[in-house]
Amino acid sequence: MKSGNLIRKVFFVEILKGLAFTLKTMLFTKPVTRRYPKVKVPALPGFRGLHALAKNEEGKIKCVGCGLCGAYCPSKCIYIYTSEGEDHAKVVDRYEIDVLRCVFCGFCVEACPFGAITLSEHYEYSNYKREDFYMTKDKLLGNWDKYFAGPKGERYFKDFWQPKSENFTGGQDQAMFSKVKVKEKK
Amino acid sequence: MNDILKAIVGPELAGDVVNIIIILLKTAAVIAVGLLHVAFATYFERKVMAHMQVRLGPREVGPLGLFQPFADGIKLFFKEDIIPQNADKPLFYLAPVIFFASALTSLSVLPFFDGFVVGNINIGLLFLFAMSSLGAYGIVLSGWSSNSKYAFLGGLRSASQVISYEISMGLSLVGVMMMAGSFNLSDIVRAQNHYPLGIFAVPQFLGFFVFVVAAFAETNRLPFDLPEAESELVAGYFTEYSGFRFAMFFLGEYTGMLVMSSIAALCFLGGWALPAFVTANLPGFLAKALGLFCFLIKVYAFMFLYYWVRSTLPRYRYDQLMAIGWKLLIPLALGNIVITGLAKMWFKGLL
Numbered sequence: 001m002k003s004g005n006l007i008r009k010v011f012f013v014e015i016l017k018g019l020a021f022t023l024k025t026m027l028f029t030k031p032v033t034r035r036y037p038k039v040k041v042p043a044l045p046g047f048r049g050l051h052a053l054a055k056n057e058e059g060k061i062k063c064v065g066c067g068l069c070g071a072y073c074p075s076k077c078i079y080i081y082t083s084e085g086e087d088h089a090k091v092v093d094r095y096e097i098d099v100l101r102c103v104f105c106g107f108c109v110e111a112c113p114f115g116a117i118t119l120s121e122h123y124e125y126s127n128y129k130r131e132d133f134y135m136t137k138d139k140l141l142g143n144w145d146k147y148f149a150g151p152k153g154e155r156y157f158k159d160f161w162q163p164k165s166e167n168f169t170g171g172q173d174q175a176m177f178s179k180v181k182v183k184e185k186k
Numbered sequence: 187m188n189d190i191l192k193a194i195v196g197p198e199l200a201g202d203v204v205n206i207i208i209i210l211l212k213t214a215a216v217i218a219v220g221l222l223h224v225a226f227a228t229y230f231e232r233k234v235m236a237h238m239q240v241r242l243g244p245r246e247v248g249p250l251g252l253f254q255p256f257a258d259g260i261k262l263f264f265k266e267d268i269i270p271q272n273a274d275k276p277l278f279y280l281a282p283v284i285f286f287a288s289a290l291t292s293l294s295v296l297p298f299f300d301g302f303v304v305g306n307i308n309i310g311l312l313f314l315f316a317m318s319s320l321g322a323y324g325i326v327l328s329g330w331s332s333n334s335k336y337a338f339l340g341g342l343r344s345a346s347q348v349i350s351y352e353i354s355m356g357l358s359l360v361g362v363m364m365m366a367g368s369f370n371l372s373d374i375v376r377a378q379n380h381y382p383l384g385i386f387a388v389p390q391f392l393g394f395f396v397f398v399v400a401a402f403a404e405t406n407r408l409p410f411d412l413p414e415a416e417s418e419l420v421a422g423y424f425t426e427y428s429g430f431r432f433a434m435f436f437l438g439e440y441t442g443m444l445v446m447s448s449i450a451a452l453c454f455l456g457g458w459a460l461p462a463f464v465t466a467n468l469p470g471f472l473a474k475a476l477g478l479f480c481f482l483i484k485v486y487a488f489m490f491l492y493y494w495v496r497s498t499l500p501r502y503r504y505d506q507l508m509a510i511g512w513k514l515l516i517p518l519a520l521g522n523i524v525i526t527g528l529a530k531m532w533f534k535g536l537l
Contacts, residue, residue, distance in 0.1 A: 033242040
């Protein structure tokens, strides 16, 4: 055994190094813990949370009942029922999403030509009954009022889920991510 | 008070009764304060370990999480008490009691400050060794009576570990006994006070090292926690225990740590003793309070070492544990005794 090795073994150099490291960590490293229910982590730009049905300026539903979202949906959790209304217009009677089956891929939003279905930043919607996760048309429209009210929701909607009917100039890029602005770190 | 007692029990017994009452009050104080310290030792451990692992630790219950130990205690006492169907019931009931009682009994011979000790016996150190060996019976019996292979293996490991390390632990303190010339812990502290350097950890550095390692093994703490070895034995000897029986093991373990830290503080680090120029001008009460504070600082520094090592080192393998105990610590402790004896013979004036 070399003399250096012997010294290292006798004085437990490795163990002392380890002890120094843990002490340094304790004294100088800030804990990484997020105190979740008290301090919430803001969703990153483009986060795909709970669904909402968009309203136009008059406060009416934007959805025209074309059914593209339901056709695209990989987990087949969107159910749309339409009927003929006055002036042969199509009326959306029921628009329902089974949130528990949704995989939050966002294909429905991409597919929608009118930007009628959106995914909000809201992610805390635990509940006690399965029925509460079955989103009806009224609940989805309510979500729009709750999570897209004000300038924040508007900006979010414009930046990430821009409908193709409003902006055909996307070119090679996908329409939905046309004007991504990454939020500055706070 | 004395007159009333004399009237009740007669003049011959009055003095004894007063003594017994004083001892009972002291015992109650030591148990209550000791258990409070044990409770906050768990909080201290969780905080220290959390910050060493870049976490926060408990901080929800009460200010800064300070009531967490009480919340844990209340939870443990309201849990269901499960006993395995084929357990050896009398032993199963007895084991945690032995473990806990032996740990608490050790507190009785520890002098917390000058003149405060429940049982000022002249074989204090031997009593502590006896109690820590008795605690091992609790572990072995719990492992045997649980009728579970994990508990059984934990108990076996603990038996062999405690037997091996008790030897080196006893031998490591022989040097201290030789230097102090007494088994009584108060006398050992006073001997250190008269000693030029003030603490025995300097001349007895070998003994101190052996004692520290053996103390870790004796209390089944990492890196020698083979009896509980969470990753291999579920929880080791107390796998089958729940509710307040588990709480007894838990409290016993932490009391054992407190006792070991106190022995280290008393025998090697000078206990409550302060330099004469500090205490000379202070009133008696203040000097004693300062001494208690000094003692507690040392105890908690040693407890911190326990947690520090726990969050740093992985568990030793079983053969490594035995090799350290028999091949390293016992020869070191024996050598220390020989050196101390020779030094005591040659430099009579110094020691």
